[in-house]
Amino acid sequence: xxxxxxxxxxxxxxxxxxxxxxxxxxxxxxxxxxxxxxxxxxxxxxxxxxxxxxxxxxxxxxxxxxxxxxxxxxxxxxxxxxxxxxxxxxxxxxxxxxxxxxxxxxxxxxxxxxxxxxxxxxxxxxxxxxxxxxxxxxxxxxxxxxxxxxxxxxxxxxxxxxxxxxxxxxxxxxxxxxxxxxxxxxxxxxxxxxxxxxxxxxxxxxxxxxxxxxxxxxxxxxxxxxxxxxxxxxxxxxxxxxxxxxxxxxxxxxxxxxxxxxxxxxxxxxxxxxxxxxxxxxxxxxxxxxxxxxxxxxxxxxxxxxxxxxxxxxxxxxxxxxxxxxxxxxxxxxxxxxxxxxxxxxxxxxxxxxxxxxxxxxxxxxxxxxxxxxxxxxxxxxxxxxxxxxxxxxxxxxxxxxxxxxxxxxxxxxxxxxxxxxxxxxxxxxxx
Amino acid sequence: xxxxxxxxxxxxxxxxxxxxxxxxxxxxxxxxxxxxxxxxxxxxxxxxxxxxxxxxxxxxxxxxxxxxxxxxxxxxxxxxxxxxxxxxxxxxxxxxxxxxxxxxxxxxxxxxxxxxxxxxxxxxxxxxxxxxxxxxxxxxxxxxxxxxxxxxxxxxxxxxxxxxxxxxxxxxxxxxxxxxxxxxxxxxxxxxxxxxxxxxxxxxxxxxxxxxxxxxxxxxxxxxxxxxxxxxxxxxxxxxxxxxxxxxxxxxxxxxxxxxxxxxxxxxxxxxxxxxxxxxxxxxxxxxxxxxxxxxxxxxxxxxxxxxxxxxxxxxxxxxxxxxxxxxxxxxxxxxxxxxxxxxxxxxxxxxxxxxxxxxxxxxxxxxxxxxxxxxxxxxxxxxxxxxxxxxxxxxxxxxxxxxxxxxxxxxxxxxxxxxxxxxxxxxxxxx
Numbered sequence: 001x002x003x004x005x006x007x008x009x010x011x012x013x014x015x016x017x018x019x020x021x022x023x024x025x026x027x028x029x030x031x032x033x034x035x036x037x038x039x040x041x042x043x044x045x046x047x048x049x050x051x052x053x054x055x056x057x058x059x060x061x062x063x064x065x066x067x068x069x070x071x072x073x074x075x076x077x078x079x080x081x082x083x084x085x086x087x088x089x090x091x092x093x094x095x096x097x098x099x100x101x102x103x104x105x106x107x108x109x110x111x112x113x114x115x116x117x118x119x120x121x122x123x124x125x126x127x128x129x130x131x132x133x134x135x136x137x138x139x140x141x142x143x144x145x146x147x148x149x150x151x152x153x154x155x156x157x158x159x160x161x162x163x164x165x166x167x168x169x170x171x172x173x174x175x176x177x178x179x180x181x182x183x184x185x186x187x188x189x190x191x192x193x194x195x196x197x198x199x200x201x202x203x204x205x206x207x208x209x210x211x212x213x214x215x216x217x218x219x220x221x222x223x224x225x226x227x228x229x230x231x232x233x234x235x236x237x238x239x240x241x242x243x244x245x246x247x248x249x250x251x252x253x254x255x256x257x258x259x260x261x262x263x264x265x266x267x268x269x270x271x272x273x274x275x276x277x278x279x280x281x282x283x284x285x286x287x288x289x290x291x292x293x294x295x296x297x298x299x300x301x302x303x304x305x306x307x308x309x310x311x312x313x314x315x316x317x318x319x320x321x322x323x324x325x326x327x328x329x330x331x332x333x334x335x336x337x338x339x340x341x342x343x344x345x346x347x348x349x350x351x352x353x354x355x356x357x358x359x360x361x362x363x364x365x366x367x368x369x370x371x372x373x374x375x376x377x378x379x380x381x382x383x384x385x386x387x388x389x390x391x392x393x394x395x396x397x398x399x400x401x402x403x404x405x406x407x408x409x410x411x412x413x414x415x416x417x418x419x420x421x422x423x424x425x426x427x428x429x430x431x432x
Numbered sequence: 433x434x435x436x437x438x439x440x441x442x443x444x445x446x447x448x449x450x451x452x453x454x455x456x457x458x459x460x461x462x463x464x465x466x467x468x469x470x471x472x473x474x475x476x477x478x479x480x481x482x483x484x485x486x487x488x489x490x491x492x493x494x495x496x497x498x499x500x501x502x503x504x505x506x507x508x509x510x511x512x513x514x515x516x517x518x519x520x521x522x523x524x525x526x527x528x529x530x531x532x533x534x535x536x537x538x539x540x541x542x543x544x545x546x547x548x549x550x551x552x553x554x555x556x557x558x559x560x561x562x563x564x565x566x567x568x569x570x571x572x573x574x575x576x577x578x579x580x581x582x583x584x585x586x587x588x589x590x591x592x593x594x595x596x597x598x599x600x601x602x603x604x605x606x607x608x609x610x611x612x613x614x615x616x617x618x619x620x621x622x623x624x625x626x627x628x629x630x631x632x633x634x635x636x637x638x639x640x641x642x643x644x645x646x647x648x649x650x651x652x653x654x655x656x657x658x659x660x661x662x663x664x665x666x667x668x669x670x671x672x673x674x675x676x677x678x679x680x681x682x683x684x685x686x687x688x689x690x691x692x693x694x695x696x697x698x699x700x701x702x703x704x705x706x707x708x709x710x711x712x713x714x715x716x717x718x719x720x721x722x723x724x725x726x727x728x729x730x731x732x733x734x735x736x737x738x739x740x741x742x743x744x745x746x747x748x749x750x751x752x753x754x755x756x757x758x759x760x761x762x763x764x765x766x767x768x769x770x771x772x773x774x775x776x777x778x779x780x781x782x783x784x785x786x787x788x789x790x791x792x793x794x795x796x797x798x799x800x801x802x803x804x805x806x807x808x809x810x811x812x813x814x815x816x817x818x819x820x821x822x823x824x825x826x827x828x829x830x831x832x833x834x835x836x837x838x839x840x841x842x843x844x845x846x847x848x849x850x851x852x853x854x855x856x857x858x859x860x861x862x863x864x
Contacts, residue, residue, distance in 0.1 A: 031590075036859075036860065037579060037583060037858075037859065037860045038859045038860075054486045054487070054488040054489075055486070055487075055488075055859070056486040056487075056488075056857045056859060057486075059859050061629070061858050061859065063629035063630070064629070064854065064858075067628055067629070078631075081586075081590070081632070082586075083586070083587055083590060084580075084583035084584075084586075084587065084860070085587065103587065103591060105590075147469060148516075151469060151516035152516075154513075154514075154515070154516075155515055155516065155517065155535065158463075158513070158515060158537075159535060196499055197493070197495035197496070197499070198495070199510075200513070405844065405845065405848040405852075405854075408844045408848070409841055409844055409845070412837065412840045412841055412844055413837065413841070416837040416840070420837075422496070422837070425488045426469075426493050426496075427468075427469065427470045427487070427488060427491050427493065428468065428469045428470075428516075
């Protein structure tokens, strides 16, 4: 690794990319590790599930990210390398990470940004009878499964067979931003696109049921916005099943805690995430929700050489009562940048004063519900909804989406969908 | 099916779509059947393999194709239905097709346009140790396999392990248009993109070896163009191994008939296609190359209700010496249209005179070799090569590509790739 300190970053999500970016000019060698060779723009993942965007529109090669134009202009080879591999364990005592294939990598500083996975909270049948919504593969599976149901139903109708009850219904468990965005998007796909694609199907039976254990959707938004969001969803035709937990998921049906049974050909679990398996395998002390406990500098107590950021970290919210920050993109981005800058500062001045503690700056939340409909909430109390909220959402996501080319493609796809009410990416993945 | 004759079209490739289009205004009910829910623009499949285009750019939902604007303007529901399913057999005596899931579909007229599959000609190891290049899945697998090899090599270098010999080499078997386009495109991907992505790898070991049994590439083109193509490939750095057959394919190496052994981390079989398995399972008499024999009206002798078009048909070239037309897009498109029009004419005037025999109109051939380099050959003797041939190729493919949105996306992707020398779709498919 040469004489320069070696920084290993595990995870090329928002946290890992943020840390790598902050270390770009530091006198260190950086190795960015991920099990996929792409960075996923998670906020638009639901667009792949609803056939609005292609997978490649929201995923960008990590190697293309780490070689920036600036680096090329300087002529230097850059200080960030990429390594494709799944990290299965960490040995803090030996300062090395272990790959699933047995390989190891020694670090001087470690940034753990390994992200989160779907959390089914032990609900019976959720793992096997519902589709997750966390990875690119998940989103493609949802798109394919839904389209397959409609194709099967069309074949049944053509052959004179009765439809399986609920074939054309999609049940979504979880009324957070992911569930709400999926519900709105899939409802529009069904009503505006599939209704025209499948003229022989009984569309009075088709639609979305959104199930949420609390009594409101988008529970982290203000009551005013949450009410608006619910009204928008209902106006679009989404059925809301609020205030009831899920007792279990059978093949083709969600069983609610109140005894109701919602028959659905496609069932999506969007009710929560938890720290990835590396948290438990790290041997580091865990905090809330199985996430790795960190101090106010995002460091592991007793291991100042290890920073943990994003969804895998139990980052204190700084209110002094032990509360932790939510598992959202902004926390990961800001945490990653903070960790990168802190390492850069330590390397530049090993005996300098410690940096100021991490302070999360809430930039607001947004959730889109459909064409012309979104809710946005800003920390200064401002909130937007309807077409203006939607336009704000659209612009912000385009600006944040990594890669000029991806941005152009997304713009083309969205404009096309907007003008034609079409969703063209509705290919069924895989062989029959 | 009602009182109208029922036309079943098996295959939504160029032949099937052509037939469906020609039947749009006929007084028939049409069912178009395919194992995938999309039409694949096969001429650009290699672009997916070389990471130049996304899968969705060259695949378009069949249901979106069969509901055209014209139909919507008329307000009629249209006469073409789609059925997703794999056809496993045909019962000409009962006038029905059998699906792999056991379902059946009865027809009055049948258009078989079931296409072709990779033909390994029984070469030992070709099925297991080489990647095919016929389906969308094939192209994605090539892209992923190649990128994985480079990632693995980078990990080996980082860990101080010696590289596996030939890791960074791609061997392509078959010097026809598919092999040549892949060779040029992959060589550019390696030289222009991967060399920057993988700064630690020894790129003097990286590159393409194109293997062709005859002594020239693009054997169906004029000797002048074939020589030009070979020169362009060599100038780009592609190694040509001409005039030698393949004795077998081992894991990681192609064994040539002359005893040479070409070690390659990625091996692609692009040496030929054959009629799909439905040809043999159809119970119909077969002609050249295992394709279904048809008369000069593209009908199966003794079964005027069955037309066979495209790659699955042994279509006579009309020269009277028993020669058959090549398995290319134009033959399928023109054959499909002919069959559709013939059925429409028969339905409109059952006692009318038979249509004129099918006459194939050769519109020329094109193959692109790289940036600014392509060869085009027209039936009037005109031939183009270099930048002009390339511009002609580009324009023609954009115009032919189905779907305005796809066209725009392709334009964006190509422009981006052209300006930046980048190929952004280089995501590795699947989990580690």
